[in-house]
Amino acid sequence: MMDPGFAEIARAIHGVSGLALSPDKGYLLKTRLAPIMERRGLANLSELARRLPTADGPVLLRELAEATTTNETSFFRDGLPLRQIVDQVLPVLDATHPPGTPLRIWSAACSSGQEAYSLAIAAAEAGIARRLDILGTDLCSAMVSRAREGLFTRFEVERGLTPAQRSRWFREERGGWRVAEPIRRQCRFEVANLLGDLRGLGTFDVLLLRNVLIYFDLPTRQKVVTACTAQLAMDGALCLGATETLLGLTVPLVPLPGLRGLWRRG
Incomplete structure (x- = not known):
């Protein structure tokens, strides 16, 4: 079952980085954001979503955007x-x-x-x-x-x-x-x-x-x-x-x- 906080988190990340996260990316999103949630003592995406409107929101959203970027690269790639x-x-x-x-x-x-x-x-x-x-x-x-x-x-x-x-x-x-x-x-x-x-x-x-x-x-x-x-x-x-x-x-x-x-x- 999809975490009800997924849609809100996905929308917020899309607004910052442009990354399009489809519903089938729920597990990936949770995996990428797990260290951030652990540092803040948050159990799931819904709890994470509730933090976004707080004073910590802008800094937190920046962390979310950076955590979900794909950094795959290599020398002379293609x-x-x-x-x-x-x-x-x-x-x-x-x-x-x-x-x-x-x-x-x-x-x-x-x-x-x-x-x-x-x-x-x-x-x-x-x-x-x-x-x-x-x-x-x-x-x-x-x-x-x-x-x-x-x-x-x-x-x-x-x-x-x-x-x-x-x-x-x-x-x-x-x-x-x-x-x-x-x-x-x-x-x-x-x-x-x-x-x-x-x-x-x-x-x-x-x-x-x-x-x-x-x-x-x-x-x-x-x-x-x-x-x-x-x-x-x-x-x-x-x-x-x-x-x-x-x-x-x-x-x-x-x-x-x-x-x-x-x-x-x-």
């Missing part, structure tokens, strides 16, 4: 689009942008930063000489802190990286492997909500919005893609995840010919 960006998109942008200016890249919903670092590594390996300004953002402050630290476990660096890449771009130290300074200098990380005001982030030449739209319902996808496209330079490129599409959305974007998962302004 690497083809990254290679396409480095081999075909960045050279065109490099040729058309004024000398001395950086190319701005946004890794949205970056989790612990592997996507941002992967792109910086791929660009360095491809000999991209122009400076890159790569911004990674995520709703979860704990993930952003990890990304800033740039320290990864052996399992994480062995997942997606070749031994040669690990040796060249990482430094082994107590506690794991840290991204080498030349790569870290190109990447910075901030907490940001894709449902919030994104205008302060500025304009980007490349926007990676991968593996996040799958968690949203159609109205939320429309809102997020519209807001993100507004931050895309007129000659910029948007990259979606392998299973994601803009089908059903009204946005001024068209596929980049011959490139998988990449879009430009139409």
Whole structure:
């Protein structure tokens, strides 16, 4: 039997993060929120829901939203689009942008930063000489802190990286492997909500919005893609995840010919 507090909690989380939780996700929700409920001595979702209108509500809701985000990521995850960006998109942008200016890249919903670092590594390996300004953002402050630290476990660096890449771009130290300074200098990380005001982030030449739209319902996808496209330079490129599409959305974007998962302004 579904906990009667599920619907209220799901609505509240959707309002903050956009995550769409269907009724069959009751067990998942309870599992993800169990540590929060245990810390507060709450027995079920109904008791948790009754806390939301209290003075503790805003802080609690932030915790709920962060606890239910999916932080699955890896280095060079679905690497083809990254290679396409480095081999075909960045050279065109490099040729058309004024000398001395950086190319701005946004890794949205970056989790612990592997996507941002992967792109910086791929660009360095491809000999991209122009400076890159790569911004990674995520709703979860704990993930952003990890990304800033740039320290990864052996399992994480062995997942997606070749031994040669690990040796060249990482430094082994107590506690794991840290991204080498030349790569870290190109990447910075901030907490940001894709449902919030994104205008302060500025304009980007490349926007990676991968593996996040799958968690949203159609109205939320429309809102997020519209807001993100507004931050895309007129000659910029948007990259979606392998299973994601803009089908059903009204946005001024068209596929980049011959490139998988990449879009430009139409």
